[in-house]
Amino acid sequence: MQYDDLIRDARNETLMASTRLHAAFDAIYLCCQPAATLDETLETLDVNRADTALVIDLRNWVQNVAPMGPLPMPPSEAVALAERVHKANGARG
Known part of the structure; x- marks a missing residue:
């Protein structure tokens, strides 16, 4: 999937x-490729x-809690x- 599909x-x-x-x-994670870690x-x-x-916090929820509340x-x-991270990713290049 691409960012636009996920958002x-x-x-x-x-x-x-x-x-x-x-x-x-997942949209945020796509913005952070191909680094070794999200951090x-x-x-x-x-x-x-x-x-x-x-x-x-969102990553921890996805990895440890989702889909529960x-x-x-x-x-x-x-x-x-996600939109702010995407914008920051665009500014990186």
Whole structure:
């Protein structure tokens, strides 16, 4: 999948909130390729500390809790976060 497909799914209000959050995280993860780790890539992007912390919280939820609740953030916030990371990734080049 590509970023546009994933962000479209993250915005899709007919999907479950957990599915939307997972899609937003996957969109973020695509922005961080091909680094060895998500943490390393976030350091190279112009992403502020608050957003970095939110990405890490989202990653931990995806890896350890999903699809169960509680959700780390509402889907709309996850979409906004993915868009900020995507924008920072574009500024990197």
